[in-house]
Amino acid sequence: xxxxxxxxxxxxxxxxxxxxxxxxxxxxxxxxxxxxxxxxxxxxxxxxxxxxxxxxxxxxxxxxxxxxxxxxxxxxxxxxxxxxxxxxxxxxxxxxxxxxxxxxxxxxxxxxxxxxxxxxxxxxxxxxxxxxxxxxxxxxxxxxxxxxxxxxxxxxxxxxxxxxxxxxxxxxxxxxxxxxxxxxxxxxxxxxxxxxxxxxxxxxxxxxxxxxxxxxxxxxxxxxxxxxxxxxxxxxxxxxxxxxxxxxxxxxxxxxxxxxxxxxxxxxxxxxxxxxxxxxxxxxxxxxxxxxxxxxxxxxxxxxxxxxxxxxxxxxxxxxxxxxxxxxxxxxxxxxxxxxxxxxxxxxxxxxxxxxxxxxxxxxxxxxxxxxxxxxxxxxxxxxxxxxxxxxxxxxxxxxxxxxxxxxxxxxxxxxxxxxxxxxxxxxxxxxxxxxxxxxxxxxxxxxxxxxxxxxxxxxxxxxxxxxxxxxxxxxxxxxxxxxxxxxxxxxxxxxxxxx
Amino acid sequence: xxxxxxxxxxxxxxxxxxxxxxxxxxxxxxxxxxxxxxxxxxxxxxxxxxxxxxxxxxxxxxxxxxxxxxxxxxxxxxxxxxxxxxxxxxxxxxxxxxxxxxxxxxxxxxxxxxxxxxxxxxxxxxxxxxxxxxxxxxxxxxxxxxxxxxxxxxxxxxxxxxxxxxxxxxxxxxxxxxxxxxxxxxxxxxxxxxxxxxxxxxxxxxxxxxxxxxxxxxxxxxxxxxxxxxxxxxxxxxxxxxxxxxxxxxxxxxxxxxxxxxxxxxxxxxxxxxxxxxxxxxxxxxxxxxxxxxxxxxxxxxxxxxxxxxxxxxxxxxxxxxxxxxxxxxxxxxxxx
Numbered sequence: 149x150x151x152x153x154x155x156x157x158x159x160x161x162x163x164x165x166x167x168x169x170x171x172x173x174x175x176x177x178x179x180x181x182x183x184x185x186x187x188x189x190x191x192x193x194x195x196x197x198x199x200x201x202x203x204x205x206x207x208x209x210x211x212x213x214x215x216x217x218x219x220x221x222x223x224x225x226x227x228x229x230x231x232x233x234x235x236x237x238x239x240x241x242x243x244x245x246x247x248x249x250x251x252x253x254x255x256x257x258x259x260x261x262x263x264x265x266x267x268x269x270x271x272x273x274x275x276x277x278x279x280x281x282x283x284x285x286x287x288x289x290x291x292x293x294x295x296x297x298x299x300x301x302x303x304x305x306x307x308x309x310x311x312x313x314x315x316x317x318x319x320x321x322x323x324x325x326x327x328x329x330x331x332x333x334x335x336x337x338x339x340x341x342x343x344x345x346x347x348x349x350x351x352x353x354x355x356x357x358x359x360x361x362x363x364x365x366x367x368x369x370x371x372x373x374x375x376x377x378x379x380x381x382x383x384x385x386x387x388x389x390x391x392x393x394x395x396x397x398x399x400x401x402x403x404x405x406x407x408x409x410x411x412x413x414x415x416x417x418x419x420x421x422x423x424x425x426x427x428x429x430x431x432x433x434x435x436x437x438x439x440x441x442x443x444x445x446x447x448x449x450x451x452x453x454x455x456x457x458x459x460x461x462x463x464x465x466x467x468x469x470x471x472x473x474x475x476x477x478x479x480x481x482x483x484x485x486x487x488x489x490x491x492x493x494x495x496x497x498x499x500x501x502x503x504x505x506x507x508x509x510x511x512x513x514x515x516x517x518x519x520x521x522x523x524x525x526x527x528x529x530x531x532x533x534x535x536x537x538x539x540x541x542x543x544x545x546x547x548x549x550x551x552x553x554x555x556x557x558x559x560x561x562x563x564x565x566x567x568x569x570x571x572x573x574x575x576x577x578x579x580x581x582x583x584x585x586x587x588x589x590x591x592x593x594x595x596x597x598x599x600x601x602x603x604x605x606x607x608x609x610x611x612x613x614x615x616x617x618x619x620x621x622x623x624x625x626x627x628x629x630x631x632x633x634x635x636x637x638x639x640x641x642x643x644x645x646x647x648x
Numbered sequence: 649x650x651x652x653x654x655x656x657x658x659x660x661x662x663x664x665x666x667x668x669x670x671x672x673x674x675x676x677x678x679x680x681x682x683x684x685x686x687x688x689x690x691x692x693x694x695x696x697x698x699x700x701x702x703x704x705x706x707x708x709x710x711x712x713x714x715x716x717x718x719x720x721x722x723x724x725x726x727x728x729x730x731x732x733x734x735x736x737x738x739x740x741x742x743x744x745x746x747x748x749x750x751x752x753x754x755x756x757x758x759x760x761x762x763x764x765x766x767x768x769x770x771x772x773x774x775x776x777x778x779x780x781x782x783x784x785x786x787x788x789x790x791x792x793x794x795x796x797x798x799x800x801x802x803x804x805x806x807x808x809x810x811x812x813x814x815x816x817x818x819x820x821x822x823x824x825x826x827x828x829x830x831x832x833x834x835x836x837x838x839x840x841x842x843x844x845x846x847x848x849x850x851x852x853x854x855x856x857x858x859x860x861x862x863x864x865x866x867x868x869x870x871x872x873x874x875x876x877x878x879x880x881x882x883x884x885x886x887x888x889x890x891x892x893x894x895x896x897x898x899x900x901x902x903x904x905x906x907x908x909x910x911x912x913x914x915x916x917x918x919x920x921x922x923x924x925x926x927x928x929x930x931x932x933x934x935x936x937x938x939x940x941x942x943x944x945x946x947x948x949x950x951x952x953x954x955x956x957x958x959x960x961x962x963x964x965x966x967x968x969x970x971x972x973x974x975x976x977x978x979x980x981x982x983x984x985x
Contacts, residue, residue, distance in 0.1 A: 192693030196702060199945065286848040290836075335835050338812035338984035347726035347733070347763045419841055476847060477863060478840040485840065486694035492950050497863060562692075562724050603837050610834050611806055611850060 149507070153275065156511025160519060165208045165512075168201070172212030173520045177527070179213065180220030180232050182553065186356070187217035187233065188483040189560070195490060203494040203509055210490055211516040214483050215267065216524040218462040222259040223528065226455070227252060227538055228550055229367035230557070234355045235462050238427035240363050241589060242447060242454025249450050252536040257394020258452050259459040260525045260532075262405050265398065266460035267521035269409035270416065270467025271514045278503055278510065281475045288418060290607035291616035295625035296418065297601040300425045300593065302633040303432035307589040318590040321581070325594025328353055335603045348566035355424065357558035357570040358595060364554050365575030366582040371543040371550075391532050397452045404437055404453060405460045412461030416468025419478045424596040428589060430461035436635060440643070448587070467517055474502045474510055679743070679925060680714030687720045688735055689748045690728020696859075698722060700913055700951055701748045704777060704933075707942045711932040716744075727752060727813065727985070729763060732916075736766035741918040743925025746774060748915055751908050752813065754968050756985045758904070758976055768965050771916035773958035774929050777937060778951070780912035782819040783883050784874035785861055786853035787846060795827075795873045795892060804832045808851040810839030813984055816856030818905055819876060821982050823855065823889055826898030846870065858883055859950060877906035880952070900971070901979050907968045911961045930958055 159165055172194075179190045191214055198206040221232030226243035239259060246255035277284060288296070301322065308318020331342040332352030343349040398405060408430040415426035434457030438444035447454050472478045477498030479485035491498055502510050528535070538546075558571040581588050608616040616622060687705055691697045698720070705718040723731040728750035735747030756764050784795075786805075792798050798805060809817035812835055824831040834851055836842040839860050845851045847869060854861060854870065858880050864870040865882075875886040890899045890906075915933065917926060936942055937955035946953040971979070 189693050192698065195694075195699075196706070285844070289848055289850045290845070333813070335837070336812055345763065347730050350726045350729075350763075351724065419844060472844070476844060478844045478847075489694060489699055489949070493945075493948055495948055497866075499863070499867060563722060564725055564730065566725075600837065603835070607834050607836060607845075607850075610832060 149278070152507040153511050155508035156513075157515050159204050159508060159512040160208055160515045162204070165204050168205045169208035169212035169516055169520055170523070172209040172214075173216050173524055176213035176216030176520070177220050177524055180217040180222075180236075181224050182232070182557070186483075186560075187214045188486055190214075190217075191483055191486040191490075195486065195493065198490060198493060203496060203506075204512065206490060206494055207509065207513055208516045208520075210487060211513055212520040214487070215463070215466050215517040215520050218466065219260065219263040219267070219521055219524050220528065222263060222455075222459055222462065223256060223535060224553075226255045226259060227535065228364070228546075228553070230364040230550060230553055231356075231359050233462075234359055234424060235427055235465070236458070237359045237363060237592060238431040238458035238589065239455055239462075240367075241431065242449075242451050244367060245448070245450035246452070246455065247536075247539050250539075251390055251450065252539045253390025253532060254394040254397070254452065255450075255455050256532050256536055257391035257529070258397045259394075259455045260528050261395045261398040262408075262456040262459035263463045264521050264525045265402075265405050266409040266412060266463035267466065268518055269406065269460070270413050270464035271517040272467075273413045273464070274467040274470055274517075275511060275514045277471060278507070281471050281503065282500075285417060285419075285472045285475060285478075287621070290604045290611060291619050292621045292625060293418065294601060294604035294608050295622050295629065296415075297597050297604060299625060299629040299632060300429055300597050301601070302629050303429050304590040304593055305633055306432035306435050306636060307428065307593065308587055314587075317586050321587060321590035322594035325591035325596075326598040327594075328358070328591075329595050329598025330602075335599070336606055346566070348562070348564055352599070353570055353595075354561040354567060355596070356561045357567045358574050359592065360554050360558050361571040361574030362578040362581075362588055362591065364550070365571070366578040368547055368550050368554070369575075369579055370582070372547055375543060377540050377542055377546070390536070391529065394452065398456060401437075401453055401456055404434060405456050408433060408457040408460040409464035412464035413468035415461075416465030417471050419472045425593075426461045426465050427458040428593050428596075430457040431589070433457060436639075441640070463521065467514070470513060470517075474498055474513070475500075679928065680712050680716040682716075683714065683744060684717045684719060685712075685744050685746060687718065687746050687748055688731045688739070689720060689722050690724065690731030690750055691722065692724045693722050696951070697728075697748055697750070697913065699949065700777060700953075703942065703945055703949065703951065704936060704953070706945075707939050708932055708936050711935040711939070712928060726763060727756070729753065729756065729761075733763075733765045735916060735918055736771065739918045741772070741920035741922070743917065743921050743929065746915055746917055746929070747771075748913065751776075751780065751911050751914055752815065752985060753914075754908050754911070754965055755818075755905075755983055757969060758971075759980060759983075759985050761985055768916075769962065769969065770919045772919055772921035772926050773961050774915040774917060774926070775933050775958050776911045776914050776956040776961050777933065777953050778912040779878040779954065779956065780815065780909050781858040781878040781880045781883060782815055782856060782876040782906075782909055783858045783861055783865075783872040783886070784820065784823060784853070784855040784889070785865065785870035785872045787849065788868050788871045789849075790852060792873070793871070795887060798829055798873065799827070801830065804830050805853065806832050806834055806851040808842035808845045808854050809833055809835050810837075810842045810856065810860075811835060814839070814856065815905075815908065816842075816854065816860075818983050819889070820855035822898070822902050822905055823874065823892070825982055826893040826895055826902065827889075859952070862950060876909050877903065878909035878912070897975065897978050900975050901982070904968055904971060904975070904979055905983065907964045910964045911956065914961060926958075 221236035222239045224230050224232035225236045225239040229240050229244035231237040243255045304318050304322040308314045411430045412426045434453045435447045469484050473484040558567045561567045687701050689698050689701050709715045732749045739745035757768050786792050807820050820833055846854055872883050875883045890902045934955050937953050
């Protein structure tokens with residue numbers, strides 16, 4: 149196994165694979181930064197170029213692009229409050245407020261370094277888990293997946309606002325997100341729900357227009373109303389110093405970064421769940437690291453830990469998502485489905501062969517994730533000063549560009565005008581939520597998890613009737629869920645009694 | 649003078665004759681020369697329909713005189729109904745737009761779905777590049793070796809599917825209803841999750857397209873027991889679902905469903921497309937399907953390519969749409985879109 153591990157590195161360091169990896173990383177850099185141009189769609193376009201390549205060249209080319217997308221997607225989230233990818237939305241919650249406070253450099257330094265650590269962690273997990281990967285993925289059936297969805301939903305309480313009505317607002321937001329996830333054809337009988345006779349809604353609401361509308365449009369409106377630059381009138385200070393501070397923050401909160409990487413990898417392994425959920429669970433966990441109520445109140449207003457958590461989990465999930473893809477041919481996420489197609493083009497059959505006969509190639513994928521991210525983060529850090537200065541440009545010059553990014557990003561989901569309508573509707577909803585200080589993350593969590601919860605609950609009940617409730621793993625996950633939900637209150641009570 | 653006139657006559661005759669002979673390329677070139685063909689794919693990038701179309705688009709230009717440029721436009725939504733509506737009503741019938749639509753739209757037309765703004769019979773059909781055989785498979789570790797063994801099973805047989813309207817779900821539902829097998833169909837998010845459920849032994853099997861199940865069959869995880877009318881060589885020997893029921897209505901309904909498998913990857917042009925353009929496109933598709941480079945790539949992709957002519961496609965569509973009302977009513981009881 150160690151031989152294959154080293155062989156994998158040697159494959160990537162050969163001239164052609166290395167060059168292709170660089171090209172892929174360069175493409176991924178721009179794809180991540182441009183909202184809406186998803187890594188999955190780009191993978192599909194890049195497939196045309198791999199037919200004349202060997203597997204040793206094609207995999208670094210494709211994975212080099214895909215593994216960098218989440219890293220650079222965080223840049224747009226921090227600087228403009230527009231998610232570069234659907235999986236980088238949670239970074240906006242604290243990253244954009246940091247940019248508004250003139251701490252764009254610090255936020256970028258933190259998110260890039262945590263992304264790099266997350267990527268290395270995810271790759272390491274993939275490398276180490278190869279001997280146990282098949283039983284690991286097979287261990288989670290529909291009942292367990294449903295319970296994990298519940299675990300994700302308990303994050304609503306952590307993501308909710310503070311104050312007397314904070315939890316109620318969070319639950320209402322999550323419930324509304326749940327309802328929005330029901331739009332479209334139901335998974336069991338194909339019944340159309342809330343489609344209002346519109347073909348566009350048959351497949352449900354697309355994630356990108358919803359997220360971009362909910363998070364980016366209110367910020368653009370805010371920018372227009374304030375009339376200032378993104379960083380406001382706050383002096384930007386020495387950006388280089390901010391970046392160094394951000395990198396320092398990453399290592400000062402190292403164990404938080406590692407835990408969030410673990411969360412990302414874990415959710416990455418679960419097929420279908422992916423980055424849409426892991427970023428929010430990681431963010432919720434990051435908020436739990438607050439020791440006092442005042443500290444907790446700082447989340448959502450520019451706490452660097454709110455950037456570290458999602459940054460780490462977004463990248464670690466890629467290594468995790470490769471696990472079911474390679475071991476079973478079951479995509480760990482939407483991009484992995486396309487990568488699977490690439491496997492077949494290369495004559496590779498996902499399954500036991502990838503863990504035995506082609507083990508060196510599997511390890512070369514691990515190394516690609518690591519090396520591509522190191523290169524991408526290094527390049528970003530070199531130009532970060534210039535990138536962060538974008539937040540000082542006058543708002544009325546940036547707004548047309550930002551709106552353009554939002555509309556192009558939303559439209560690229562389905563190439564349908566319905567995407568633009570969804571964007572604007574959720575833009576209005578986002579503005580209202582922001583105006584009345586209602587939290588927006590609970591809605592996204594309910595929206596992302598709703599359909600997944602429904603399908604798994606149906607599957608579990610049809611298959612096991614009520615007996616699925618007594619399965620040992622279900623009980624364990626339930627206990628973890630209860631602990632996760634009650635932890636903030638117990639810790640708070642303990643703090644208060646200590647203070648007394 | 650006489651000689652001069654004779655030479656002049658000879659030259660004029662020679663030039664006239666040479667103008668009558670036109671290079672083959674030039675005969676067809678005026679239509680597609682310098683033009684761009686747009687494939688409108690009714691699904692998102694990366695899926696089976698999209699990958700097939702991109703593969704065909706790569707080799708098609710060399711089979712069309714004039715070698716036009718080809719671009720792919722993805723127009724997902726409504727199970728490709730949005731794309732079909734667009735090709736039918738909006739796209740110009742100038743031979744420059746080709747729709748790649750869901751074969752399941754045949755069922756949508758049988759069901760008279762209100763959002764459907766087209767009649768499949770009125771499209772200018774180019775053909776289909778694959779048939780999509782369905783296979784009913786059971787886990788190889790279970791003691792059921794034949795379909796007869798399943799009939800004698802003393803417990804529910806759990807089958808997974810990748811969605812309620814997939815051909816696999818329809819195929820399995822009809823087998824359940826008309827062969828009276830004790831099947832419980834469990835729907836997952838997508839086909840990949842449905843197959844993972846097989847691997848982790850949460851379900852007993854899966855009935856779906858052979859191309860999706862082939863990797864698990866080859867690895868010995870699944871054992872195919874039954875097939876639909878359309879078949880791949882590897883499952884030709886299996887009994888057909890229609891033969892497993894004695895109900896004449898059931899046979900008809902199953903045959904109707906199987907008709908959609910035959911036209912596995914439909915390609916259509918807008919109604920009113922000129923016969924010349926249509927002829928060029930049909931010929932090009934027939935030739936590209938035999939292209940050795942395309943065949944090699946299709947083999948690599950595990951996506952067999954076989955051209956079915958426009959006439960054959962329309963025959964299948966007309967068969968489906970020409971069924972009597974009572975059969976359609978029975979069909980609608982079990983099949984959704």
